[in-house]
Amino acid sequence: QMTSTSTVLKRLLESSAQFPIKLHNFIDNEFENTKEKMESVNPATGELFFYLNRSGKQEADRAVAAAKRAFHSWSQTSPQYRSSILLKTAQIIEDNLDDMALLESRDQGKPVWLAKAVDIPRCIHNLRFFANSILHHTDPSILHHSPSPGLSYVVRDPVGVAVLISPWNLPIYLLSFKIAPAIATGNTVVCKPSELTSATAYVLMHALFEAGLPKGVVNMVLGTGAEVGEHLVTNPDVGLVSFTGSTAVGKKIGALAALSNKKTSLEMGGKNACIVCPSADLPTVIPDIVRSCFINQGEVCLCTSRLFVHHSVIDRFLSLFLDEAEKYTVGDPESGSKLGAINSKIHFDKVMSYIKIAQEEGGKIELGGRSVQPEGRCTGGYFIQPTLITGLTDSSRCMQEEIFGPVVCLVPFGSNEEVISRANSTSYGLSATVFSENVNEIHSIARSLRVGTVWCNTWMLRDLNMPFGGTKESGMGREGGEDSLHFFTEQKTICIKIN
Ligand code: NAD
Numbered sequence: 001q002m003t004s005t006s007t008v009l010k011r012l013l014e015s016s017a018q019f020p021i022k023l024h025n026f027i028d029n030e031f032e033n034t035k036e037k038m039e040s041v042n043p044a045t046g047e048l049f050f051y052l053n054r055s056g057k058q059e060a061d062r063a064v065a066a067a068k069r070a071f072h073s074w075s076q077t078s079p080q081y082r083s084s085i086l087l088k089t090a091q092i093i094e095d096n097l098d099d100m101a102l103l104e105s106r107d108q109g110k111p112v113w114l115a116k117a118v119d120i121p122r123c124i125h126n127l128r129f130f131a132n133s134i135l136h137h138t139d140p141s142i143l144h145h146s147p148s149p150g151l152s153y154v155v156r157d158p159v160g161v162a163v164l165i166s167p168w169n170l171p172i173y174l175l176s177f178k179i180a181p182a183i184a185t186g187n188t189v190v191c192k193p194s195e196l197t198s199a200t201a202y203v204l205m206h207a208l209f210e211a212g213l214p215k216g217v218v219n220m221v222l223g224t225g226a227e228v229g230e231h232l233v234t235n236p237d238v239g240l241v242s243f244t245g246s247t248a249v250g251k252k253i254g255a256l257a258a259l260s261n262k263k264t265s266l267e268m269g270g271k272n273a274c275i276v277c278p279s280a281d282l283p284t285v286i287p288d289i290v291r292s293c294f295i296n297q298g299e300v301c302l303c304t305s306r307l308f309v310h311h312s313v314i315d316r317f318l319s320l321f322l323d324e325a326e327k328y329t330v331g332d333p334e335s336g337s338k339l340g341a342i343n344s345k346i347h348f349d350k351v352m353s354y355i356k357i358a359q360e361e362g363g364k365i366e367l368g369g370r371s372v373q374p375e376g377r378c379t380g381g382y383f384i385q386p387t388l389i390t391g392l393t394d395s396s397r398c399m400q401e402e403i404f405g406p407v408v409c410l411v412p413f414g415s416n417e418e419v420i421s422r423a424n425s426t427s428y429g430l431s432a433t434v435f436s437e438n439v440n441e442i443h444s445i446a447r448s449l450r451v452g453t454v455w456c457n458t459w460m461l462r463d464l465n466m467p468f469g470g471t472k473e474s475g476m477g478r479e480g481g482e483d484s485l486h487f488f489t490e491q492k493t494i495c496i497k498i499n
Contacts, residue, residue: 023040
């Protein structure tokens, strides 16, 4: 029995602590209940929002089996057909953009305006981008003459059953970036969204179903990483694992997947540096810099967490930064505030503990540093002021460890050589930003940074054609455009002798 995506959204938005609904697994185009359940809290109020299935090995295995059964026929379908289903899904999400944004906000804590401007449009773009790009690839072929004449050509086979595991900070934005290329290239999928943010993924399952996706092509199991995620990763019928989340979990998944030689892509944590050179046009670039520190409550893997500013401009920088940061109001995500709630109580405690550690390590709080308790319906929510800390050494915990909240450390530097070496001195290597009006300086710094992406005089300007991923402990492999196509397929060379 099909319930339309818009009806499901309406029901979810009515869910509350008094009348909570329960989200189910999606296996073989059926929504299935489990005996066990877990709670999902609205971080802006601290109250129960809905229940979700608490799945285990049995559900993981059933979902993989469904994906395996569906694989052969799905892999034989034409790219045009797969593309059309992705395009219909994108349209359904777009038709429900406002409700999707409100749901993402209530589940994640981010402001509604941000979900409306970024998360949901990006989900739609991910679906359309891969729906279109799958139609525009040509593979190499060669006519050779020695040692004897022959024709070699390449075909790309989908890998098989793909397990897609995603985090809580950009729930549908990141999951759709995996589902779209995986099914566009003919794989079948089992996805596991974060147990903290499963709501928009649940809606996406309805949208795929409504768009006519055959059964078993996309399945979803809900629950914790330890109880269900790990069983997906170790299932012998799974050929590929795409993971986005923390470095600790990513390393574990990498090790488990290696035991059965699965293809693996790991997108993990970051400790991203922003380098501000003396020539930077400060009044123009400050809004981007502050945004890079605090947007989405600092819960973006690409957020700036270490600010290296040339000592000759650091006073002016600090004063402009503090002025701009005044715009970063914190409060009810549905009220138009610039920043919303931290995703969970556990994460709130973690971020607050780092602010304390920074003070113990000799840091000075120049901005923020406290939790916020809005009046009214959000009194029980998890809110933290945007926070700027100075006076820390490069080896301090706050300069080395990922905090993943609205907390940034500011330190001065003297020369480009020095700042390159200091920016590279962490175990992470996800992204960095460089601000300078000197084009040679930009190129020389950007080329010396050991990260996956360097933004110059901007931040988060991203074309999906470009490779995305991290170096060192920030990741393994790249996704996006051609790279997703490579990751989600196996190239096969076919050679025919010509007489
Ligand atoms: P997390 O690693 O705790 O969880 C991510 C996902 O993995 C969740 O779905 C979780 O249930 C699952 N999981 C946990 N343990 C597992 C296990 N043993 N086996 C299988 N699955 C398991 O990460 P999080 O706290 O949800 O997200 C925040 C982290 O994600 C931050 O470190 C952030 O930097 C990172 N992140 C990275 C990128 C990137 O593109 N590099 C993007 C967004 C977030």
